[in-house]
Amino acid sequence: MTLRELSLDDIEALAVGAWVLGTGGGGNPYLPLLNMRALYRDGHRVQLMDSADLADDDWVGTVANMGAPLVGQERLTDSLTLARAVTAMERHLGRRFRALMSMEIGGANGVRPFMAAAHLDLPVVDSDTMGRAYPEAQMTSVAVGGLTPYPLTAVDVRGFESIVHKVPTWKWTERVARKICVEYGSVAATCQPPRTGAEVKKWGIHGTTTKAIAIGQAVREAQRKHDDPIAAILSVEPGKLLYKGKVLDVARRATEGFLRGVLRLDGLDDWRGSAMTINFQNEWIVAWRDDKPLAMTPDLICVLDSVSGEAVGSETVRYGQRVTVIALPPPAVFLSPRGLDHVGPRAFGYDIDFRSVFEA
Amino acid sequence: MRRIGIDVGGTNTDAVLIEEGKVVRAVKAPTSEDVTTGILDSLKSLGSTGVLAGKRIDGVMIGTTHFINAVVQRRHLTKVAALRLGMPASASLPPFCDWPEDLAELVRGGVWMVEGGHEYDGRPFMPLDEAAVVKAAGEMKAKGLRSVAISSIFSPLDPSHEKRAAELVAAELPDAVITCSSDLGRIGLLERENAGLLNAALADLSRDTIAAFEKAIADSGIAAPLFITQNDGTVAEAHQARRLPVYSFASGATNSMRGAAYLSGLSDAMVVDVGGTTTDVGQLKHGFPREANSVVKVGGVRTLFRMPDLLSIGLGGGSHVSLDPIKVGPVSVGYRLLRDGIAFGGKQLTTTDVAIASGVLQLGDKAKVAYLDAASCQKVFTEAARLAEEAIDRMKTEAGDVPLIAVGGGAFLIPDKLPGVSQVIHVEHGDCANAVGAAIAQVSGECDQIFKDMIRTDAIAAAQGIANDRAVAAGADRKTLSTIESEDMPLAYLPGNSVRVRVRVVGDVAAT
Numbered sequence A: 001m002t003l004r005e006l007s008l009d010d011i012e013a014l015a016v017g018a019w020v021l022g023t024g025g026g027g028n029p030y031l032p033l034l035n036m037r038a039l040y041r042d043g044h045r046v047q048l049m050d051s052a053d054l055a056d057d058d059w060v061g062t063v064a065n066m067g068a069p070l071v072g073q074e075r076l077t078d079s080l081t082l083a084r085a086v087t088a089m090e091r092h093l094g095r096r097f098r099a100l101m102s103m104e105i106g107g108a109n110g111v112r113p114f115m116a117a118a119h120l121d122l123p124v125v126d127s128d129t130m131g132r133a134y135p136e137a138q139m140t141s142v143a144v145g146g147l148t149p150y151p152l153t154a155v156d157v158r159g160f161e162s163i164v165h166k167v168p169t170w171k172w173t174e175r176v177a178r179k180i181c182v183e184y185g186s187v188a189a190t191c192q193p194p195r196t197g198a199e200v201k202k203w204g205i206h207g208t209t210t211k212a213i214a215i216g217q218a219v220r221e222a223q224r225k226h227d228d229p230i231a232a233i234l235s236v237e238p239g240k241l242l243y244k245g246k247v248l249d250v251a252r253r254a255t256e257g258f259l260r261g262v263l264r265l266d267g268l269d270d271w272r273g274s275a276m277t278i279n280f281q282n283e284w285i286v287a288w289r290d291d292k293p294l295a296m297t298p299d300l301i302c303v304l305d306s307v308s309g310e311a312v313g314s315e316t317v318r319y320g321q322r323v324t325v326i327a328l329p330p331p332a333v334f335l336s337p338r339g340l341d342h343v344g345p346r347a348f349g350y351d352i353d354f355r356s357v358f359e360a
Numbered sequence B: 001m002r003r004i005g006i007d008v009g010g011t012n013t014d015a016v017l018i019e020e021g022k023v024v025r026a027v028k029a030p031t032s033e034d035v036t037t038g039i040l041d042s043l044k045s046l047g048s049t050g051v052l053a054g055k056r057i058d059g060v061m062i063g064t065t066h067f068i069n070a071v072v073q074r075r076h077l078t079k080v081a082a083l084r085l086g087m088p089a090s091a092s093l094p095p096f097c098d099w100p101e102d103l104a105e106l107v108r109g110g111v112w113m114v115e116g117g118h119e120y121d122g123r124p125f126m127p128l129d130e131a132a133v134v135k136a137a138g139e140m141k142a143k144g145l146r147s148v149a150i151s152s153i154f155s156p157l158d159p160s161h162e163k164r165a166a167e168l169v170a171a172e173l174p175d176a177v178i179t180c181s182s183d184l185g186r187i188g189l190l191e192r193e194n195a196g197l198l199n200a201a202l203a204d205l206s207r208d209t210i211a212a213f214e215k216a217i218a219d220s221g222i223a224a225p226l227f228i229t230q231n232d233g234t235v236a237e238a239h240q241a242r243r244l245p246v247y248s249f250a251s252g253a254t255n256s257m258r259g260a261a262y263l264s265g266l267s268d269a270m271v272v273d274v275g276g277t278t279t280d281v282g283q284l285k286h287g288f289p290r291e292a293n294s295v296v297k298v299g300g301v302r303t304l305f306r307m308p309d310l311l312s313i314g315l316g317g318g319s320h321v322s323l324d325p326i327k328v329g330p331v332s333v334g335y336r337l338l339r340d341g342i343a344f345g346g347k348q349l350t351t352t353d354v355a356i357a358s359g360v361l362q363l364g365d366k367a368k369v370a371y372l373d374a375a376s377c378q379k380v381f382t383e384a385a386r387l388a389e390e391a392i393d394r395m396k397t398e399a400g401d402v403p404l405i406a407v408g409g410g411a412f413l414i415p416d417k418l419p420g421v422s423q424v425i426h427v428e429h430g431d432c433a434n435a436v437g438a439a440i441a442q443v444s445g446e447c448d449q450i451f452k453d454m455i456r457t458d459a460i461a462a463a464q465g466i467a468n469d470r471a472v473a474a475g476a477d478r479k480t481l482s483t484i485e486s487e488d489m490p491l492a493y494l495p496g497n498s499v500r501v502r503v504r505v506v507g508d509v510a511a512t
Helices: A008-021 A030-041 A079-093 A112-120 A168-183 A197-203 A206-223 A227-235 A337-343 B038-050 B066-072 B103-106 B130-143 B159-171 B189-201 B202-221 B240-244 B252-262 B334-340 B351-357 B374-395 B429-441 B456-473
Strands: A003-005 A047-049 A059-067 A099-102 A153-156 A161-164 A187-196 A240-255 A258-267 A275-281 A284-287 A294-298 A299-306 A322-330 B002-006 B012-019 B023-030 B059-064 B080-087 B109-115 B148-150 B177-180 B228-229 B235-237 B269-274 B278-284 B294-299 B302-305 B311-313 B318-320 B328-333 B402-407 B421-426 B442-450 B482-490 B498-507
Touching: A008 A206, A008 A299, A008 B148, A008 B278, A030 A079, A030 A112, A059 A112, A079 A112, A079 A153, A079 A161, A099 B148, A112 B130, A153 A168, A153 A284, A161 A168, A168 A187, A168 B456, A187 A197, A197 B080, A197 B278, A197 B442, A227 A240, A227 A299, A240 A275, A240 A284, A258 B328, A284 A299, A337 B059, A337 B080, B002 B038, B002 B252, B002 B429, B012 B038, B023 B038, B023 B429, B038 B202, B059 B252, B059 B278, B066 B202, B066 B294, B080 B159, B080 B189, B103 B109, B103 B189, B109 B130, B109 B202, B148 B159, B148 B189, B159 B252, B177 B189, B177 B202, B177 B311, B177 B318, B189 B202, B189 B302, B202 B228, B202 B240, B202 B269, B228 B240, B228 B252, B235 B240, B252 B269, B252 B429, B269 B374, B278 B374, B311 B374, B328 B374, B334 B351, B351 B374, B456 B482, B456 B498
Parallel strands: A059 A099, B002 B059, B059 B228, B080 B109, B080 B148, B148 B177, B269 B402, B402 B421
Antiparallel strands: A003 A047, A059 A187, A153 A161, A153 A187, A240 A258, A240 A322, A258 A275, A275 A284, A284 A294, A299 A322, B002 B012, B012 B023, B228 B235, B269 B278, B278 B311, B294 B302, B318 B328, B442 B498, B482 B498
């Protein structure tokens, strides 16, 4: 079995790439990155492992923060608290984990498992359950696979520990955990329902940490050389350039605990005179070009800063920003009829049939 | 209303007198090493024209790049004691954790983290550990630290823990200068704390600089209150500016945009300020520069300052020019223009030489640049226009044509017609737009806060009330207050219809 030790440079790249895969949501990985820099300075190191190297009866802990990104800007993400979410789960199960894993590679949660791993001396599996970021707990490959939706541990930096012991569905996991999170102050470190090695191998979305690092390296390399960072992303990922433009307007509203809204873009260069609008629910959901749907979930819609190539989030996108929109191919698990039930356009309230920009 | 505006720039110290809405006189004096002399010279030069004789001056408003230069150049900085209230949260990311190491080495006098802080909805996160604060203050005293920066979780919502800690520290260290992060605004602990740490690092320089300004004014014989211009195009009274020097960081660029608005009579327009080395492009909205609303780095430190959203490109009156292939800038001869330019007997072809050759400027020795034919000159102007056009287009936020005001000594590089621009406006005194902007500055107040369980209009009204009170506290005349920015943003995941509201109001300086 091979473990790959990540360098700090890999982690810097991971933060950039995870933000791109966040497709507008998931939170900026800046603070997790700062934590990793400090941990590396103190001598900690983290290892990446391939899911194929897991034994079927190994147990894997899935790590994620839950909460409002705004609260995360004041109560800064903390590596020991994430590690406590994992040890609380191990105590509850009476078993040790063989490895950790990301719930969502997109955004800040793409880096957080490594923060816990640095303290626990566990490797992190190069797989996740979204291949991007999504707003709800049932929008994962393990939910599509119908795997057990409990137990879940949620801990607070002040020492509180809660366990969601048993719920019937993933929607209930989300609902109960969200309630705990709000009482904590709208931020909680969680260890998601545990997975066996066999489950990870069957239902995990594989190679996503490696993919995020490759994207981040491409962007950083292009920035250093003053090359086009977006062309660099498209050279390492089979993506598609959709549009270049300038932000004309962004309308946001909070409904049912999510940030929903519409981003309107005005075309530049080859897209002059052509409008694009993108609907979002934390993440970019459907992109319309001249009022026709062009790209939609589960295809990854990435809005990037045209100059730096770095991702632009739905919470922070602003008037006048120059942006480039690209699409990246979705994880195959979401393309099945059951997958589309969970994360297709209708799961977000858009009455359109999924059509990938990568078809034909 | 009669005011003197002063801009202390890298090369010149400009002074203008504005009376009843008109520029009466504008003068320039070389900036001096000690600052005081340059200001005194410019005031004397203004006085020598007789325009000040026997008149009451309502205020002297000074814009300066002193404080930002100190951070960028790592000079004149004070050692700071950092006190954060919020344990056990955020412990893995202590104060200074994302500073460039060289600057942190200079500024970090010590770090103390104790229990305290609030939740997003105003509930206490942890009770303030007063004993730990007192103990920390004792340790600061033992280390000889005299400038303290206090930050606390969610202090923009509830500053009470910071204020209480400041009292406790002041009791132990009566001569300490204390910065509370809640005085510096926004949500974002690290960035707000960084602003507080930078502010505390400028404590001694701020005291000395403001004293030098006051001395220059007193020595000039002018009896008027001193105001310092702020990043957002407003002013603060000297005593408040002394306390919060970071708010004066970017005032130079802001003043030139505000000056451009004033001189042209337009409140919504693009502004291009062409200096010797760089061209700054910004956008005026309601007479104020549009602000950057993302993270702004100062000297390598992430902050959330209220800074104008500017795009700077390497184009100016001193830009190097090569003809084949055509290239203009980004390198510039800078302040050596009158020595190194060809028309002045030097060896470097600049945009100013080209302007002299083509008769746009009457300066230097035209014979020395006579070898430049009209076609070559045109190529240079076309290239400069292309660079400016690209920058202007990048900063535009609306699709239609907008007016463009061209100011600064290099404004001759901006042609009368540009795509996407309805009209290019050149104004009288445009080369002193900075000092004009300082002279006409107003006072502002801001509120940026989360409101819960309130209908949207009530939340906005509440924010407006807080902003109004803050403006009056900063010296504004309540009768003249108007809201120039109001935005609200619902917060994802938070319950109870939480909404974050940011309101900014401005008003004229109250008569003293």
